Amino acid sequence: MQGDITDMDTDAIVNAANSTLMGGGGVDGAIHRKGGPRILEECRRIRATELPNGLPTGEAVSTSGGNLKARFVVHTVGPVWRGGAHDEAELLAKAYRNSLRLAVLKGLRTIAFPSISTGAYGYPIKDACRIAVSAVREFLEKEDRLDKVVFVLFSKEDLETYTTMMREFH
Secondary structure (H helix, E strand, O other): EOOHHOOOOOOOEEEEEOOOOOOOOOHHHHHHHHHOHHHHHHHHHHHOOOOOOOOOOOEEEEEEEEOOOOEEEEEEEEOOOOOOOOOOHHHHHHHHHHHHHHHHHOOOOOEEEEEOOOOOOOOOHHHHHHHHHHHHHHHHHOOOOOEEEEEEOOHHHHHHHHHHHHHHHO
C-alpha cells in the first residue's frame, strides 16, 4: 500500500535504520520524530548494553513503538548499494528475514515494512523489491505465525514497482 509507515496500526513497523540506531533521515527520522523520545532512549540502552559497535547490516532489534500506533519498532540495517558485488542482495534478504524472525519470537502477528535500502542507501528499487518480496514469501512459506505482512511505500512509483512484482510472484 502507499502511505506513511508511521501511521500503521500493526503490531510492529520496521525501521530502515542506520547502524547507530540514533535516528537519521527518511523512514528512520520519521519514526523517531513521530514515535517520540522513548524509542531513542531504548535504542541508546541497546547500544550501551548489547551493541556498543552498532547494529550490523542485516541484523534486527526491537524497541517499543513509543507514541506510534504500532506497539513495536523492529530496527534493521539494510546494505548500502555498492554496485551489487558486495553481498548486498544477501544482506538485504537477511534484513527482511531477521525482522520477520524477531516479530515471530516476540509473538507478533502483523508487521509493516518500508522499502529497505532504496532511499539514501541507493539500492535500485526493482532489485530491492524482488529481494524483499522473495525473502518475505520464502519466510511465510515456512512460518505460519504471522497473520499479515504489508509493504508500505511512500511514493506512487514505488507502489507500482511492488504491485507489479507481487503479480509476478502469483
